[in-house]
Amino acid sequence: MQQTLEQSLKYQQWLKSLQENGIILKDVTPLHLVHKPNGEIIFAFISADAQDQKGEKLLPVALLRGHFVSIVTVLIEKETKQKYLLLVRQYRIANGEYTYEHPAGMLDSQTDPWAVATKEIEEETGLKVQKEQLRLLNEKLLYTSPGLLDEAGYLFACEIEMSKSEIDAFRGKIAGAEGEREFITTHVCPIDEAKNLMSSLTAQINLMLYLYPEYKI
Secondary structure: OOOOHHHOHHHHHHHHHHHHOOOEEEEEEEEEEEEOOOOOEEEEEEEEEEEOOOOOEOOOEEEEOOEEEEEEEEEEEOOOOOEEEEEEEEEOOOOOOEEEEOOEEEOOOOOOHHHHHHHHHHHHHOOOOOHHHOEEOOOOOEEOOOOOEOOEEEEEEEEEEEOHHHHHOOOOOEEOOOOOOOOEEEEEEEHHHHHHHOOOHHHHHHHHHHHOOOOOO
């Protein structure tokens, strides 16, 4: 059975955010809903009749995508202490390019970002990590483009020490969640090389927060 808009976690989180900020929501009209094969809503394009506390109307259109996790995944070579990033490479429909990113994923029906982060790392790279190995880098949710998207991220980092041969096993590995049309190849490279490969703003910010922990958000 397909979820209704009101049943989806994305909608409930969006509604809660509006209420917490004093926005008065009079009406919501779903313009287009996209469902997963299991019936969960993955995207919701909506029109909203909403106003602020002064009665000023907000722009009406929003794309509800929900919250996400992104994880800077650092592999440390035991013998040399050299650090490498474990990236995922895949084509993206929005620009048609091969895109290099950190392991990442959406909190479609899950409220625990740590649980989603460990699941996404394993699905997208084959690397198993525990919640305790994750470090959250941002103290508040960061929105990608709030003029249209409700999408906001939890940005993590983890460091795993392993041998050179273990690191090499992650080079060019085929991965991706079954049934979700993910065609991922893993890519291992030094951090400086990764900076030039990543065209995603979220991926770059995630890396910067890892490299400069004194910069608190």
